[in-house]
Amino acid sequence: MSLHEFIAGLPKAELHLHIEGSLEPELMFELAKRNRVSLPLDSVEAVRAAYDFSNLQDFLDIYYSGADVLRTEQDFHDLGLAYFRRAAADSVRHAEIFFDPQTHTDRGIPFQVAIDGLLASMDRAEAELGISSRLILCFLRHLDEDAAFATLKAAEPWQDQILGVGLDSSEVGHPPSKFQRVFERAGDMGLKRVAHAGEEGPPDYIWQALDLLKVDRIDHGNRAMEDPALIRRLVEQGMTLTVCPLSNHKLCVVDDLARHPLPSMLDAGLKVTLNSDDPAYFGGYVNRNYEAMADQTGVTRDQLVEIAINSFAGSCLPEADKARHI
Numbered sequence: 001m002s003l004h005e006f007i008a009g010l011p012k013a014e015l016h017l018h019i020e021g022s023l024e025p026e027l028m029f030e031l032a033k034r035n036r037v038s039l040p041l042d043s044v045e046a047v048r049a050a051y052d053f054s055n056l057q058d059f060l061d062i063y064y065s066g067a068d069v070l071r072t073e074q075d076f077h078d079l080g081l082a083y084f085r086r087a088a089a090d091s092v093r094h095a096e097i098f099f100d101p102q103t104h105t106d107r108g109i110p111f112q113v114a115i116d117g118l119l120a121s122m123d124r125a126e127a128e129l130g131i132s133s134r135l136i137l138c139f140l141r142h143l144d145e146d147a148a149f150a151t152l153k154a155a156e157p158w159q160d161q162i163l164g165v166g167l168d169s170s171e172v173g174h175p176p177s178k179f180q181r182v183f184e185r186a187g188d189m190g191l192k193r194v195a196h197a198g199e200e201g202p203p204d205y206i207w208q209a210l211d212l213l214k215v216d217r218i219d220h221g222n223r224a225m226e227d228p229a230l231i232r233r234l235v236e237q238g239m240t241l242t243v244c245p246l247s248n249h250k251l252c253v254v255d256d257l258a259r260h261p262l263p264s265m266l267d268a269g270l271k272v273t274l275n276s277d278d279p280a281y282f283g284g285y286v287n288r289n290y291e292a293m294a295d296q297t298g299v300t301r302d303q304l305v306e307i308a309i310n311s312f313a314g315s316c317l318p319e320a321d322k323a324r325h326i
């Protein structure tokens with residue numbers, strides 16, 4: 001069996017996926033037509049060609065403007081279902097997906113529209129594709145604490161259908177400390193906590209995510225490799241890191257996939273998982289990330305299995321379900 005066939009058949013969980021980042025240009029044009037929204041570029045090819053980023057902010061500017069075509073519950077449902085179909089083809093059995101409610105409420109789309117559309121797609125994914133999934137509500141860290149509190153308040157009617165809260169968007173200049181009190185409230189509500197940290201931001205942001213936000217997972221975490229004491233802490237705590245190689249390459253977090261820190265992260269004993277982040281923008285879904293690392297860094301089949309096991313172990317599935325998958 002070829003390495004790519006092996007990866008294709010490997011059951012896995014996806015723990016770092018922004019549903020808005022799975023909006024393929026084809027669906028973007030379909031929704032633009034459906035909702036009579038005009039797009040700045042006139043073809044799928046032109047949109048794909050514009051996905052040439054030099055850093056996180058470059059990408060975010062395009063990502064937020066792309067999301068403007070999402071207007072109705074049906075749109076969010078279609079977006080979700082399209083992702084789950086791609087994920088099923090990659091042998092994803094469970095997904096914990098991010099959504100960014102503020103990206104929608106700030107342009108007048110009610111919280112209810114986004115979440116009910118996504119929840120409907122998740123029900124279909126379970127029934128038709130056998131994929132279980134949960135939702136993680138992300139706060140946009142370039143916005144202020146009050147806005148995050150208002151978003152958490154808006155989520156209260158759906159509290160039982162939300163797995164947890166996350167922190168995303170522009171990292172540098174927006175440290176985890178800015179959201180300490182919101183994360184405390186989320187913890188009091190019984191929600192899981194995760195945060196993007198150490199993607200572009202310094203190792204100190206990872207320390208803050210651990211100590212101030214009390215996170216259950218670190219999203220990305222690449223820059224932990226600059227701080228041996230932090231690596232020890234993450235290993236001791238058995239902290240799961242949701243690493244996204246194609247994203248790292250497209251956003252110039254790493255200049256060459258062959259020099260991605262994944263092998264040293266595994267050697268250090270970190271609980272690494274591989275994920276797609278924003279697959280429509282970064283050139284591939286989860287299996288492409290596994291393939292890129294296997295092809296370019298030489299991680300072995302045993303290590304790929306270890307990564308897939310980490311993805312279930314680091315998920316928030318009940319222990320019995322984890323055991324069933326592992």
Ligand code: ADE
Nearest residue numbers: 018168169170196277278
């Ligand atoms: N939002 C969507 N993708 C993101 C990423 N890679 N980092 C921070 N915020 C994001």
Ligand code: ZN
Nearest residue numbers: 018168196277
């Ligand atoms: Zn991300």
